[in-house]
Amino acid sequence: MASRSSAAEPIPLLSPYQMGPFRLSHRMVLAPMTRSRSYGNLPQPHVVEYYAQRATEGGLLITEATIVSPDSRGMGLIPHTPGIWTKEQVQAWKPVVEAVHAKGATFFCQIWHVGRASDTEERPISSTDKPVEKNEENYFMDFSTPRPLTVEEIPGVINHFRIAAQNAMEAGFDGVEVHAANGYLLDQFMKDGVNDRADEYGGSLSNRCRFALEVVDAVVDEVGPDHVGVRLSPYSTWLSCRDSDPDALAAYMSRELSRRDVLYLNVVEPEMAFAEDADGGEARRVIPHRLHGMREAFEGTLMVGGGYDRKEGNWAVAQGYADMVVYGRLFLANPDLPERFRRDAPLNKYHRPTFYTDDPVVGYTDYPFLHDGGDKVISEENGVI
Numbered sequence: 206m207a208s209r210s211s212a213a214e215p216i217p218l219l220s221p222y223q224m225g226p227f228r229l230s231h232r233m234v235l236a237p238m239t240r241s242r243s244y245g246n247l248p249q250p251h252v253v254e255y256y257a258q259r260a261t262e263g264g265l266l267i268t269e270a271t272i273v274s275p276d277s278r279g280m281g282l283i284p285h286t287p288g289i290w291t292k293e294q295v296q297a298w299k300p301v302v303e304a305v306h307a308k309g310a311t312f313f314c315q316i317w318h319v320g321r322a323s324d325t326e327e328r329p330i331s332s333t334d335k336p337v338e339k340n341e342e343n344y345f346m347d348f349s350t351p352r353p354l355t356v357e358e359i360p361g362v363i364n365h366f367r368i369a370a371q372n373a374m375e376a377g378f379d380g381v382e383v384h385a386a387n388g389y390l391l392d393q394f395m396k397d398g399v400n401d402r403a404d405e406y407g408g409s410l411s412n413r414c415r416f417a418l419e420v421v422d423a424v425v426d427e428v429g430p431d432h433v434g435v436r437l438s439p440y441s442t443w444l445s446c447r448d449s450d451p452d453a454l455a456a457y458m459s460r461e462l463s464r465r466d467v468l469y470l471n472v473v474e475p476e477m478a479f480a481e482d483a484d485g486g487e488a489r490r491v492i493p494h495r496l497h498g499m500r501e502a503f504e505g506t507l508m509v510g511g512g513y514d515r516k517e518g519n520w521a522v523a524q525g526y527a528d529m530v531v532y533g534r535l536f537l538a539n540p541d542l543p544e545r546f547r548r549d550a551p552l553n554k555y556h557r558p559t560f561y562t563d564d565p566v567v568g569y570t571d572y573p574f575l576h577d578g579g580d581k582v583i584s585e586e587n588g589v590i
Contacts (some may be wrong), residue, residue, distance in 0.1 A: 217522035218515070218530060219547055221263070224506045225431045225468045227311045227379065229529075230263025232522050233543050234471075236510055236533035237267040237315040237382065237436065241561045242569060243287035246272060247297040251565035252287070253304045258540035258570060262309035265529070267434075267471070270317035270384055273369035274362075276330070277390070279323025279349075283561045289314060289369045295376045302377035313434060314373040315382040316366055316424075320390030321351035322444050330354040330362070332393045332400040332407065332416075338445040356404055359416060362390075367423040370433075380432035383421055385458075386473055387436075388444025391417040395454060398447035410450075410457055418461055430466040434508075438473035440495055452498060459502035469506035471531060472496055500526060515546050541574045550575060 219231045235256075242252060260266060272278045272288040288294045298314070305312040321331035324347055331351035339347070354362065370381045385391035393399045394416040400407050406416050425433050439448065439455040448454050455472075462470060474496055500507055509521060510531030518530040536542045538555035545552055559568020 216547060217519045219543065220522070222506075222528060224265070224311075224528075227265070228263065229265055229311065230261070231543050232529040233264070233518070233536075233546065234508055234510075234529050234531040235259050235264070235266040235536050236531045237269055237384070237471075238533050238537060239269050239283050239286060239561065240569065241283050241285045241563055242565055243285050244563070246278070246286065246288035247294060248287050248301050249297075249565065250300075251570060253301050254570050256301055256312075257304040257308060259536060259542075260305045260308035260310035260312075261543055264308075264310040264543065266305055266310055266312050267382055267531075268312070268314045268378075270315050270389075271369070271373075273316050273318055274365040276326060277318035277365065279319050279325045279329055285563050289316060289372045289376070290365065292372075295372045298373075298376035298378075306377070311379045312377075313380045313382050314376070314378040315384050315436065316369040316373065317384040318362065318365070318390040320393045321348065322389055323349050323351075325349070328352040330358070331390065332402055332413075335399065335401070337388075340445075353402065356406065359406070359419070363416075363420050363423045366420045367427050370424045370427045374428050374432070380434065380468065381424060381428060382434040382436055382471060383417075383424055384436050385417045385420075386438035387441060388438075388446035391420060392438065392441075392446050395458070396446050396448040398442075398449065399445070410453060414454075414458060414461065417458070418465075421462065421465060421467065425465060425467065431468050433467045434469040434471055435462055435467055436471040436473070440475050441473055452495075455496070456498045456502050459499040463503045463505060467505060469508055469529075470499065470503050471508040471510070472499060474509050474511040494526070496526070515549070518546075538572050540572055544575060548575075 218233050222229045222232055256266060272286055274290050278286060302312055321329050321337055323329035326349055329349050329351045334351055334353055336350045337348040373381045395413050400413050405412055421435060437458055439451040496509060506528045508529040508531050509527040513530050521527040521530055532542060534555045538553040539545055553572050556568055562568055
């Protein structure tokens with residue numbers, strides 16, 4: 206397929222980058238995306254194929270959110286999530302890691318505790334006893350009523366993250382990403398819209414961030430700062446988890462994580478909005494640009510994600526707004542996304558109804574590559590057309 210761009214035109218997203226000890230050939234990152242295909246919390250052979258399809262020489266992949274303990278799962282809406290707390294799970298991850306490394310890619314494991322975002326645990330732990338609100342954004346799910354995690358219990362949860370990091374490295378991963386975003390347990394402590402504690406883990410900004418930073422400290426002590434990333438979403442309100450001053454939260458966590466020399470921050474930016482042109486023409490995409498403060502405060506690698514396409518991704522790298530750009534839905538539907546961006550080729554359209562199905566092929570490993578015919582679409586009948 207002929208490129209729609211000049212062969213001599215530089216593509217910032219496809220420029221090389223040195224991320225700590227990792228030499229990367231491009232700036233496009235596979236986002237951590239729950240895919241619900243790890244039956245019994247164990248990665249399966251089709252998981253090997255899925256990640257290997259999206260691996261490229263010098264690329265960076267981040268796994269879907271991976272459970273650190275039996276009580277850290279709990280969203281019945283998206284079951285079959287993988288774990289990393291048992292030796293059986295470690296062994297199940299090894300062929301996945303080997304397949305990604307065989308393609309020359311770097312692979313990080315995102316480690317995760319859902320906290321109150323559970324509809325299976327009778328009293329899931331959180332910073333609070335307030336349940337997740339039932340609304341359209343939260344799928345009208347009946348989340349369980351949580352209980353506040355006691356101060357005495359906190360070291361045990363921190364240790365679950367530490368063991369998960371140790372297990373990830375034993376499985377062969379190049380590092381771990383601590384999931385402190387999207388309304389899950391660590392985010393529930395950081396944001397004052399949820400955290401109503403009156404002890405040393407509540408109240409002030411520094412107190413609310415204490416738990417997340419203690420988790421990061423334990424993981425850094427276990428595997429080293431060059432092998433640790435952190436995912437944050439200070440501006441998100443997902444799962445009814447919001448903060449009254451997200452700019453202050455973003456700046457504080459960026460400074461503290463920079464002080465700890467963690468390798469990277471993976472930040473969820475508010476998704477691109479659309480606005481009508483003044484002359485009534487075609488709607489244009491509007492980039493929120495909320496992360497300048499984090500860019501200034503954090504000295505490591507900054508990754509951004511949240512609705513970026515080829516144009517906005519190239520802009521972010523070219524302008525120094527971010528070092529790398531994280532792609533979710535586009536990478537899901539286009540396993541050869543870096544090559545498509547290189548050629549400025551058409552993209553497969555993603556099929557939302559199959560995001561979280563448990564089929565090992567449909568909506569998972571059946572999205573076509575350019576050499577298969579290019580811009581095909583997964584149909585409503587779950588076939589390729």
